[in-house]
Amino acid sequence: MSQTLVVVGQGYVGLPMALRAAEVGLKVHGLDTNSRTVAALNAGVSHIDDVSDADLAAGLANGYEATADPACIENADVVVVCVPTPLAPEGGPDLRPVEVAAQAIGEHLSPDTLVILESTTYPGTTEEIFAPLVTRGRFEVGSDVFIAFSPERIDPGNKTFGVRNTPKVVGGMTPECTHRAREFYGLFIDTVVEARGAKEAEMAKLLENTFRHVNIALVNEMLRFSQELDIDLWDAIDCAETKPFGFMAFRPGPGVGGHCIPVDPSYLSHRVKAKLGYAFRMVELAEEINHAAPDYVASRVWSLLNDHGKAVNGAKVLLLGVTYKPDIADCRESPADPLAGRLLSWGADLSYHDPFVPRWSPRGADAELTSVTDLEAAVASADVVVLLQPHAQYDLDRLAAVGSPLLDTRGVIDQTEAVQRL
Incomplete structure (x- = not known):
């Protein structure tokens, strides 16, 4: 398999996916801005719970390599962005890590590359913020380059569901973008589900977690009066x-x-x-x-x-x-x-x-x-x-x-x- 993949961000989301892709034969560069993390990964030392040192050693043997040099993007067939989006003071996501990653991609992007954002954010981010920084006005999405969103679904510590067997949702900015993203993930993930577009894929992630958030709040609220009413909730x-x-x-x-x-x-x-x-x-x-x-x-x-x-x-x-x-x-x-x-x-x-x-x-x-x-x-x-x-x-x-x-x-x-x- 000749495809070259760059995974931007080597944390809880990016590292497991990078190693899974290397397992099926892709040439994988794990790009991270933290030079200490890069050095540790290349030395076979994992920094996350779900990846053991033995898992990492197998990935390195399969061709995985960590790097801090964004120039690796120039030869990539696919670039996947898995950087954090912490909560900003005003309540929305802090998109600076996404913007920095998109700018680095834009500086090194080659034609015919598939670029996928996995970082969780609000609907519209892929089209309104991410894509313009990636294309820089040089490429047309859907013909020159291909951009999609696919929500990460990593559940740290889950022994049953991991990268391979957790269904993957993909939504592209054009139908061809969606098709290419589906074909890519299908190389190493059992089930890939097409969304209507990038915004629907972005919304799917927020729907999943909002559903949990609201229902946890429901039982936490019920707990208070159940305790007062001597009810075992x-x-x-x-x-x-x-x-x-x-x-x-x-x-x-x-x-x-x-x-x-x-x-x-x-x-x-x-x-x-x-x-x-x-x-x-x-x-x-x-x-x-x-x-x-x-x-x-x-x-x-x-x-x-x-x-x-x-x-x-x-x-x-x-x-x-x-x-x-x-x-x-x-x-x-x-x-x-x-x-x-x-x-x-x-x-x-x-x-x-x-x-x-x-x-x-x-x-x-x-x-x-x-x-x-x-x-x-x-x-x-x-x-x-x-x-x-x-x-x-x-x-x-x-x-x-x-x-x-x-x-x-x-x-x-x-x-x-x-x-x-x-």
Whole structure:
């Protein structure tokens, strides 16, 4: 297979895709602006959870190579952009990484190249911002060069679905752009789905994550009054889930985290307000509820301590699992951070344990914290333990048996006198 691929951005999205493409015989350049990341990758050292050093070694043997030189784009048949789009202060995506990548592509682009944007953004970005920077007025889209959008669907830590077997949506600026993008992804992905165009593909990504965001907010809101009404919401959800149609189970927790759910719906809300002049109220309400979830956890910690005759000020509070989801090392937008900040502001003596995060600098901490080494001893000495992420390494029954007051924010431990659910 003679195609040459350049993947711009070698993070959680770009690196797994680059290695999968190399696996089927493409010549792959992983382009990244971080020279230390490039050096580590070429030395066989991975920096993300879903790619082991062994996986990377196999990719290097298959012809993958990391580089910081954008000149590699000149010989590319396909360029895929997987750079981050963090939330800007005004609420929309910070498109500077996308713009920098597009400008670099435009400077080195050759005719007949397929260019695909995967970075999550609002509908219209591919056509209005990305494509003009890529073409620079030198090429016509659909005949000289081919531009499409394909939303990334990486789920860090997912052992079932990865690059190969997660269906890929593609939407081009012209039908020929869509066709070429579909043919490209079909080389190494099992199922490729054509969208009507780039804007529909962009909207599909935001719809997926807004759906989750809103439904998580629904159960987080229901949790508050269910606790007051002495209703076990987790049991109610388990019962509702037995319905074979018309229901999808979402469960409450300490808040939302990661690179998608807390961020992506805001892009759509910002776009609607900026373009149409009115609010996307469903998203704004979901954001309000989910952003308040860590404070609700803090209030439950306060209540639990109060029930045991102790004040938060000076109390030993142990957090278990500070990543945004189980069994990964990713702390991006983790609800553990604002929770820690609230507890520290109340004077709590805060500690934590996480097998994936040896050191942590939460909001409000005077210095970097270190994960406790003797977990059972830390649980036994804590005034309250808060389970945030049920990592597989945790023996939850054993931790619960220690007898220290434990607040289970995930509903995974049977309730006892010592264990309370959120």
